[in-house]
Amino acid sequence: xxxxxxxxxxxxxxxxxxxxxxxxxxxxxxxxxxxxxxxxxxxxxxxxxxxxxxxxxxxxxxxxxxxxxxxxxxxxxxxxxxxxxxxxxxxxxxxxxxxxxxxxxxxxxxxxxxxxxxxxxxxxxxxxxxxxxxxxxxxxxxxxxxx
Amino acid sequence: xxxxxxxxxxxxxxxxxxxxxxxxxxxxxxxxxxxxxxxxxxxxxxxxxxxxxxxxxxxxxxxxxxxxxxxxxxxxxxxxxxxxxxxxxxxxxxxxxxxxxxxxxxxxxxxxxxxxxxxxxxxxxxxxxxxxxxxxxxxxxxxxxxxxxxxxxxxxxxxxxxxxxxxxxxxxxxxxxxxxxxxxxxxxxxxxxxxxxxxxxxxxxxxxxxxxxxxxxxxxxxxxxxxxxxxxxxxxxxxxxxxxxxxxxxxxxxxxxxxxxxxxxxxxxxxxxxxxxxxxxxxxxxxxxxxxxxxxxxxxxxxxxxx
Numbered sequence: 218x219x220x221x222x223x224x225x226x227x228x229x230x231x232x233x234x235x236x237x238x239x240x241x242x243x244x245x246x247x248x249x250x251x252x253x254x255x256x257x258x259x260x261x262x263x264x265x266x267x268x269x270x271x272x273x274x275x276x277x278x279x280x281x282x283x284x285x286x287x288x289x290x291x292x293x294x295x296x297x298x299x300x301x302x303x304x305x306x307x308x309x310x311x312x313x314x315x316x317x318x319x320x321x322x323x324x325x326x327x328x329x330x331x332x333x334x335x336x337x338x339x340x341x342x343x344x345x346x347x348x349x350x351x352x353x354x355x356x357x358x359x360x361x362x363x364x
Numbered sequence: 365x366x367x368x369x370x371x372x373x374x375x376x377x378x379x380x381x382x383x384x385x386x387x388x389x390x391x392x393x394x395x396x397x398x399x400x401x402x403x404x405x406x407x408x409x410x411x412x413x414x415x416x417x418x419x420x421x422x423x424x425x426x427x428x429x430x431x432x433x434x435x436x437x438x439x440x441x442x443x444x445x446x447x448x449x450x451x452x453x454x455x456x457x458x459x460x461x462x463x464x465x466x467x468x469x470x471x472x473x474x475x476x477x478x479x480x481x482x483x484x485x486x487x488x489x490x491x492x493x494x495x496x497x498x499x500x501x502x503x504x505x506x507x508x509x510x511x512x513x514x515x516x517x518x519x520x521x522x523x524x525x526x527x528x529x530x531x532x533x534x535x536x537x538x539x540x541x542x543x544x545x546x547x548x549x550x551x552x553x554x555x556x557x558x559x560x561x562x563x564x565x566x567x568x569x570x571x572x573x574x575x576x577x578x579x580x581x582x583x584x585x586x587x588x589x590x591x592x593x594x595x596x597x598x599x600x601x602x603x604x605x606x607x608x609x610x611x612x613x614x615x616x617x618x619x620x621x622x623x624x625x626x627x628x629x630x631x632x633x634x635x636x637x638x639x640x641x642x643x644x645x646x647x648x649x650x651x652x653x654x655x656x657x658x659x660x661x662x663x664x665x666x667x668x669x670x671x
Contacts, residue, residue: 326603
């Protein structure tokens with residue numbers, strides 16, 4: 218197949234599929250209820266039971282305090298129509314227009330935008346910055362991915 | 365014989381891929397079942413697919429050069445009769461099984477293959493979420509015996525392309541089970557869904573490309589269980605749609621692990637070559653420890669498929 222034709226097919230195909238998906242409402246992020254946020258956390262960290270969970274008002278993220286007091290705070294958040302979760306070790310927090318911006322020391326999860334109104338943002342900032350991260354906890358080391 | 369050529373079936377199949385994705389999406393939209401689509405996830409998968417083709421165009425000469433050197437060396441030439449093409453296809457599928465198995469059991473190879481498993485969705489776009497870095501795994505050496513046995517490099521690549529095209533249609537939730545005889549011999553959507561599962565039960569199973577018989581022969585077959593719906597993605601899911609991060613995140617992780625201070629040479633090598641999940645201090649989980657921990661929580665699963 219001529220390279221030009223292949224290029225047209227690929228670019229045209231990706232664009233058409235992207236447009237179709239977006240226009241049919243497939244770009245929405247998952248909105249979690251509290252039980253769903255709990256399930257999403259336990260799906261990622263089944264050995265780290267939740268002691269306390271704070272769900273964002275928009276349902277796109279939740280801060281997790283695990284039963285292990287020595288563990289850092291965790292965060293579960295919407296990733297498209299799915300969820301991901303991380304312990305907040307070495308996270309850099311900065312306020313932004315729509316809430317908070319978290320930069321994580323993780324190449325596969327580089328940043329999270331938390332959409333929070335101002336009082337909520339202040340509360341979350343206090344929680345995250347106030348949490349003391351321990352020096353060693355098994356889950357602090359990002360496990361290598363396996364399928 | 366050195367000038368024979370075969371069509372590049374993966375490139376020729378591109379229009380079919382696009383039409384099938386549109387068809388699957390419309391089916392799901394109309395029926396309200398049979399899978400899920402998400403814009404950014406699908407676009408990332410498609411860009412990974414396009415990048416994989418580009419990578420093949422840019423780096424394909426390395427594998428091709430290697431195969432042609434072998435072809436010069438070997439005194440054997442089996443020709444290109446229909447029987448030889450079929451035999452080559454079957455043997456190449458066995459080659460695929462082992463390369464795929466290495467891809468899940470050797471972290472260096474997993475670093476290339478991981479992106480194919482990095483979507484939490486399972487639809488036809490997932491099939492196209494392919495590696496950009498396959499050349500750097502050096503898994504082309506597993507094809508060497510085929511060339512040395514007298515299969516022309518062009519034929520070997522041709523049947524490998526057919527193998528990949530076959531695997532496209534099995535990346536779907538829209539098809540439940542195929543007829544029993546087909547499920548017994550061929551790789552199917554059901555078998556491959558299990559392969560994409562992050563559930564402890566489904567870790568490291570169903571490596572087949574076309575014929576599921578290899579998994580049955582080598583003890584890695586796990587049938588999809590109605591009682592344990594497949595949870596797609598990675599044990600530790602990534603949180604990025606950026607194709608560059610998807611393509612390279614495990615390579616970066618290997619680099620970070622190998623270069624951490626205070627390790628012996630053996631430990632550094634194991635971080636690159638041991639099964640994914642290896643750690644020098646035992647702080648991480650491999651598929652074996654994940655399964656063991658699952659059984660500690662759910663002892664009733666002991667002895668069921670995958671455990």
